[in-house]
Amino acid sequence: MGRRACLLPLLSSIVANVAAIDKGSFLRDDVIEKDVAIIGGGASGTYAAVRLREDYNASIVLVERDDHLSGHVNTHTIPGTNTSINYGVQSYMRYGGAEDFFRRMGVELDPRGYSPRRSTNINLDVETGKALAGFITPSSNETNAALDRWREFTKKYTRFMDPGYWDFPPPDAIPEELLLPFGEIAQKYKIEPAMIRITNIAGVGQGGVRDLMTLNMVAAFGYPVAEGVKNGFIAPLGSNSVLYQRAYDLLKNDVLLSSQIVEGERSESGVRLVVQSTDGTKKLIKAKRLLISAQPSLENMQPFDLDEAETDVYSTWARSGTLVGIAEIPCINENNSLTFLPKAVVPNNYLAVKDYPYQLRFDSTGPVGSKLFRVFWTAKDPMPVDETKKAIASTFQRAIDAGTLNTTGTCEISYKAASDHNAIIWKNDVGLIKSGFVQRLYGLQGKRATWYTGWSWTAHYSSNVWAYTDTVLPRLLKGLKAAV
Ligand SMILES: Cc1cc2nc3c(=O)[nH]c(=O)nc-3n(C[C@H](O)[C@H](O)[C@H](O)COP(=O)(O)OP(=O)(O)OC[C@H]3O[C@@H](n4cnc5c(N)ncnc54)[C@H](O)[C@@H]3O)c2cc1C
Numbered sequence: 001m002g003r004r005a006c007l008l009p010l011l012s013s014i015v016a017n018v019a020a021i022d023k024g025s026f027l028r029d030d031v032i033e034k035d036v037a038i039i040g041g042g043a044s045g046t047y048a049a050v051r052l053r054e055d056y057n058a059s060i061v062l063v064e065r066d067d068h069l070s071g072h073v074n075t076h077t078i079p080g081t082n083t084s085i086n087y088g089v090q091s092y093m094r095y096g097g098a099e100d101f102f103r104r105m106g107v108e109l110d111p112r113g114y115s116p117r118r119s120t121n122i123n124l125d126v127e128t129g130k131a132l133a134g135f136i137t138p139s140s141n142e143t144n145a146a147l148d149r150w151r152e153f154t155k156k157y158t159r160f161m162d163p164g165y166w167d168f169p170p171p172d173a174i175p176e177e178l179l180l181p182f183g184e185i186a187q188k189y190k191i192e193p194a195m196i197r198i199t200n201i202a203g204v205g206q207g208g209v210r211d212l213m214t215l216n217m218v219a220a221f222g223y224p225v226a227e228g229v230k231n232g233f234i235a236p237l238g239s240n241s242v243l244y245q246r247a248y249d250l251l252k253n254d255v256l257l258s259s260q261i262v263e264g265e266r267s268e269s270g271v272r273l274v275v276q277s278t279d280g281t282k283k284l285i286k287a288k289r290l291l292i293s294a295q296p297s298l299e300n301m302q303p304f305d306l307d308e309a310e311t312d313v314y315s316t317w318a319r320s321g322t323l324v325g326i327a328e329i330p331c332i333n334e335n336n337s338l339t340f341l342p343k344a345v346v347p348n349n350y351l352a353v354k355d356y357p358y359q360l361r362f363d364s365t366g367p368v369g370s371k372l373f374r375v376f377w378t379a380k381d382p383m384p385v386d387e388t389k390k391a392i393a394s395t396f397q398r399a400i401d402a403g404t405l406n407t408t409g410t411c412e413i414s415y416k417a418a419s420d421h422n423a424i425i426w427k428n429d430v431g432l433i434k435s436g437f438v439q440r441l442y443g444l445q446g447k448r449a450t451w452y453t454g455w456s457w458t459a460h461y462s463s464n465v466w467a468y469t470d471t472v473l474p475r476l477l478k479g480l481k482a483a484v
Pocket residue numbers: 039040041042043044045063064065066069070071072073087088089090091092093259260261293294295300322324421453454455456460461462463465
């Protein structure tokens with residue numbers, strides 16, 4: 001690394017951060033010195049923490065904003081019972097080290113694989129709430145054949161994308177197909193009958209998949225997940241949260257929950273971070289390396305004293321809205337699931353499945369008699385939880401008013417749990433990719449002792465972010481023991 005690379009960031013951090021962090025204002029007990037500071041304790045951050053400390057003998061501190069580890073994993077336990085329902089992350093694929101990770105944390109896999117409760121799906125017109133008359137769902141054979149074709153298509157690109165984009169081709173060598181609108185590719189390769197299955201799993205392309213860059217579809221539903229669908233997903237016995245409870249039990253002396261970074265200084269030789277917990281206490285973290293597993297949105301990155309290249313990349317994200325929850329809906333048949341779809345899918349226009357600005361599902365879940373549904377909302381534009389719940393209620397009300405649901409008794413959606421998963425996503429912009437976005441993004445890895453993992457950097461699944469983390473850690477650790 002040249003002199004320039006070392007000096008420039010130092011200078012800019014001095015200039016930008018007029019009031020540099022004052023070490024002297026922290027008591028000795030409030031200074032945490034570690035090899036690696038990890039930000040975010042969801043799938044990737046928790047995995048990185050376990051591997052760094054237990055396999056690489058690196059000292060760590062893991063900083064998580066919530067009061068528990070788990071990220072997109074959400075579990076609701078029915079009060080007074082031991083019955084728990086996963087309403088965030090559902091299942092996993094046997095990809096990379098996923099099975100080993102469950103095993104080493106002492107979490108047994110369900111020998112039946114992933115087995116959600118069976119229900120009869122009813123498709124409704126999202127605009128009118130009426131039954132979606134004339135909609136022909138593809139047969140499972142048609143769906144599977146289309147999925148086979150898509151799997152073959154994605155296989156070509158796995159070397160560029162799985163796990164992660166380290167070897168992604170430079171702009172002038174990107175395969176043309178990846179930059180075409182997905183609608184063209186779907187027609188050419190006859191992927192349409194798989195669209196309902198693909199979008200149910202990947203939650204991708206709200207607002208319409210036809211104009212989605214094919215690269216973004218492969219990122220959301222690439223070869224590893226297509227293989228996962230073919231071979232069957234896996235799921236732990238008990239709830240998906242047990243893995244994170246076990247990890248917390250193991251790591252807890254090195255975990256700061258309900259905490260966020262409020263100020264940071266980074267240089268090639270290490271970072272200094274002020275971490276504040278929700279009770280207001282502040283501590284100073286001094287670490288040789290920083291690993292950011294939370295999404296690199298401008299908001300999340302704001303305390304880290306961004307330079308121009310970082311600001312440039314982190315200003316480009318688009319946003320997506322997701323809310324998941326568990327609700328008691330006593331007035332509808334508990335063995336039905338409801339899916340609200342745009343009318344444009346009738347009779348068999350499967351590429352229109354995401355055309356509306358949002359999609360809503362109520363999936364029958366929980367023990368028979370509990371009247372519980374998993375509420376699953378995905379939207380092109382994110383909204384605060386209260387507004388999303390209002391939009392869910394009015395969509396449901398339209399179906400009641402239309403008399404579609406054979407309701408009995410009061411029709412209220414009574415939430416037992418809900419969780420906001422609004423996120424940043426890669427922009428759907430061919431020009432951006434052609435201008436070298438992937439290279440600029442990956443060029444940020446390792447700058448000023450800062451490394452990244454998580455689903456902004458690879459495919460959007462737990463097994464993928466774990467496998468990706470395995471590719472980041474050796475790079476991050478290079479020269480660590482020598483660093484001051
Ligand atoms: C509703 C839903 C269902 C899903 N279902 C599946 C599924 O069935 N199977 C699957 O494999 N994948 C599923 N996914 C994909 C999921 O994104 C990945 O499985 C995985 O959770 C990604 O891990 P991650 O570490 O990148 O992010 P996360 O798990 O989101 O972890 C990020 C962590 O960082 C924390 N954080 C954020 N900002 C800060 C901050 N400023 N400071 C400190 N901490 C912060 C967050 O609280 C969170 O704990 C689902 C996603 C959603 C939204």
